[in-house]
Amino acid sequence: MSLTNLNLKQPLVILNIFLFPFLLILSFLFLSQCNLSEDKVFQFCDNFNDELKCIEPKTENDIVFLDRSKFKKENPSYEDFGNFLYFTARETPGFRLVLDTAWNGKTSEEFRSHYNAYLVYGSAKERMEGNSFQPKTVVSFHYLGALLKEEFRHIGIAKNPFQIEALGPIVLTYIVEIPGKEPISKVRTIQLRWKP
Incomplete structure (x- = not known):
């Protein structure tokens, strides 16, 4: 043809x-x-700089190594370990969230007053303590020690002798309520280990 x-x-x-x-x-x-x-909208992150950029990115499954030499309690309890995480190790699970539009189409005041972020472990659910806002970026974090202590009290082991091996995987659920958006729920599993 x-x-x-x-x-x-x-x-x-x-x-x-x-x-x-x-x-x-x-x-x-x-x-x-x-x-x-x-993937860039929600990012697990445990530390941020002043511009709210993530400087300690995390994944859905992490191992966190702790310095045993700084845990100075003799015969520590689970509550003592929670205090160590809070005051000394300062483990702060968090996240960084990038919004589609500034303040998700709301005013700054409206966005801030209706924004909530929670961290859940077992039956303990706590509002995240640290929140920083920019028009298109939000970061939130919480002290892991405070959350674990609450759960240890709830299940009745706060005063029991502490063994890091008995903790097993710590399954954390992040719940984020943003004005004008469906709630976000993400799960992250961490394991706490002593540094070799």
């Missing part, structure tokens, strides 16, 4: 044959960027 014998429908078929792979690749690139941006 020569090019002069092509009817009008054939150029469209040829164009579609070449256009389809191009559109497929373009769609794939667009969707992969959507996934990347979704």
Whole structure:
């Protein structure tokens, strides 16, 4: 078949044959960027700088190594360990959240007054103590020691002799309530270990 014998429908078929792979690749690139941006919206992070950038990123599953030489209690209880985490180790699970629009379309005051972030471990649920805001970025953190102590009291082991090995994985649930958005719930598991 020569090019002069092509009817009008054939150029469209040829164009579609070449256009389809191009559109497929373009769609794939667009969707992969959507996934990347979704991952960047909520980020586990335990430390931030003044610009609210994450300087200690975390994952859904982490091992946190603690300096045993700084835990100076003799015959420590679980409550003592919670105090160590709070006052000495200063472990602060947190997150960084990037908003689509400034204050999620609300006023700064409205956003701040209706924003809530909670950290849950077992039956203990506490409002996150640290919150910092910028128009399109929010960071929140909580002291792990305070949360663990509350759960230790609830299950009746606060005064029992402490063994780090008996803790097992600590499953934390982050709950974030943002004005104008559905609540966000994320789970992170950490294991506490002594540094070798």
